[in-house]
Amino acid sequence: xxxxxxxxxxxxxxxxxxxxxxxxxxxxxxxxxxxxxxxxxxxxxxxxxxxxxxxxxxxxxxxxxxxxxxxxxxxxxxxxxxxxxxxxxxxxxxxxxxxxxxxxxxxxxxxxxxxxxxxxxxxxxxxxxxxxxxxxxxxxxxxxxxxxxxxxxxxxxxxxxxxxxxxxxxxxxxxxxxxxxxxxxxxxxxxxxxxxxxxxxxxxxxxxxxxxxxxxxxxxxxxxxxxxxxxxxxxxxxxxxxxxxxxxxxxxxxxxxxxxxxxxxxxxxxxxxxxxxxxxxxxxxxxxxxxxxxxxxxxxxxxxxxxxxxxxxxxxxxxxxxxxxxxxxxxxxxxxxxxxxxxxxxxxxxxxxxxxxxxxxxxxxxxxxxxxxxxxxxxxxxxxxxxxxxxxxxxxxxxxxxxxxxxxxxxxxxxxxxxxxxxxxxxx
Numbered sequence: 456x457x458x459x460x461x462x463x464x465x466x467x468x469x470x471x472x473x474x475x476x477x478x479x480x481x482x483x484x485x486x487x488x489x490x491x492x493x494x495x496x497x498x499x500x501x502x503x504x505x506x507x508x509x510x511x512x513x514x515x516x517x518x519x520x521x522x523x524x525x526x527x528x529x530x531x532x533x534x535x536x537x538x539x540x541x542x543x544x545x546x547x548x549x550x551x552x553x554x555x556x557x558x559x560x561x562x563x564x565x566x567x568x569x570x571x572x573x574x575x576x577x578x579x580x581x582x583x584x585x586x587x588x589x590x591x592x593x594x595x596x597x598x599x600x601x602x603x604x605x606x607x608x609x610x611x612x613x614x615x616x617x618x619x620x621x622x623x624x625x626x627x628x629x630x631x632x633x634x635x636x637x638x639x640x641x642x643x644x645x646x647x648x649x650x651x652x653x654x655x656x657x658x659x660x661x662x663x664x665x666x667x668x669x670x671x672x673x674x675x676x677x678x679x680x681x682x683x684x685x686x687x688x689x690x691x692x693x694x695x696x697x698x699x700x701x702x703x704x705x706x707x708x709x710x711x712x713x714x715x716x717x718x719x720x721x722x723x724x725x726x727x728x729x730x731x732x733x734x735x736x737x738x739x740x741x742x743x744x745x746x747x748x749x750x751x752x753x754x755x756x757x758x759x760x761x762x763x764x765x766x767x768x769x770x771x772x773x774x775x776x777x778x779x780x781x782x783x784x785x786x787x788x789x790x791x792x793x794x795x796x797x798x799x800x801x802x803x804x805x806x807x808x809x810x811x812x813x814x815x816x817x818x819x820x821x822x823x824x825x826x827x828x829x830x831x832x833x834x835x836x837x838x839x840x841x842x843x844x845x846x847x848x849x850x851x852x853x854x855x856x857x858x859x860x861x862x863x864x865x866x867x868x869x870x871x872x873x874x875x876x877x878x879x880x881x882x883x
Contacts, residue, residue, distance in 0.1 A: 479739040515730035516696035520703040521563035527707025529674035530572035536667040542656035546648025556598035557637040564607040570599030589850035597854035600821040605633035617795035622692040740792030782823025814872040
């Protein structure tokens with residue numbers, strides 16, 4: 456009964472057009488103060504302790520690093536390197552876009568930042584080369600989603616905060632799935648380019664490839680700083696985030712010199728605004744999670760699912776459908792923070808590995824970023840390409856279908872997610 460009231464109230468508030476973060480907070484306060492005896496002091500305490508976790512500090516640092524890299528010329532150099540490596544295949548610039556998005560994802564941790572950084576440079580070049588507008592838009596929009604699967608990933612940090620799963624294990628678990636998805640998106644790009652005989656570039660010499668590699672080396676080294684630092688135990692994921700922010704500043708201002716010191720305050724302010732927005736969502740989501748726990752809803756849900764004889768295969772299918780439907784009305788941060796406390800206890804009782812479950816949720820969030828009505832990548836790509844959401848939705852469908860196929864594979868083959876963490880000795 457409590458669950459029905461809570462979710463009905465939340466849905467009603469969301470249907471008014473109210474931002475999800477405010478709807479969450481109002482739902483919690485309305486229910487607690489009208490239908491329970493929870494003291495107001497406990498609510499206030501939960502508001503503060505909910506975001507008192509060390510892992511949350513990684514979020515503003517990764518956002519800051521991504522903004523420095525977006526404005527600091529790193530994306531352009533990565534595109535040049537990717538073009539030199541794969542530009543001679545069918546759909547050369549499109550393939551270069553997939554590779555560049557994968558590389559930039561490995562240093563930014565943000566899907567929209569990847570779309571902006573790579574798309575703003577690659578989109579005009581693809582049009583000039585003679586590619587159809589929809590082809591270029593499809594590549595940029597979907598490949599940009601790699602930003603939340605290939606580590607570092609802000610979505611993974613939020614899942615970690617919600618479920619107390621190791622961020623380091625999640626980051627390592629995202630490497631192999633990220634490479635496989637990038638390969639599948641690249642194959643889709645190549646196949647459509649070959650089918651319709653889209654342009655390809657001349658084959659770059661090894662000298663040109665080496666030159667573009669050296670030119671982009673400072674950006675690529677950030678991958679080693681983050682992943683290598685976490686794996687070696689030199690620093691925690693949060694400390695790695697702080698290191699990446701400092702490193703990105705040094706590279707953008709003093710190495711590549713594409714950003715002036717006078718531009719730094721603007722980037723800091725932009726990052727602070729984005730961080731504040733996410734932290735506000737996290738605070739209200741933590742309060743919502745507190746209400747769920749107080750009303751014993753996750754435990755009741757887990758007991759009900761187990762009593763109905765729901766097996767692992769069926770449960771994971773239900774999870775995917777539920778998360779894909781949620782992606783129609785909410786953005787990834789809210790979905791992870793709301794759904795994790797509900798679904799995680801059931802997954803644990805069914806013996807599903809928490810790291811594998813985190814990767815499943817992350818891939819679902821990727822798909823949600825690329826389909827309407829609230830797919831954030833669609834809106835970001837729309838700003839770059841000046842195409843409508845409907846036209847963009849048509850443009851992305853071949854790559855979106857590829858992502859759905861990958862979602863099925865990664866859901867039912869845990870080895871893909873768990874192989875690398877186990878190989879590195881991070882998991883038993």
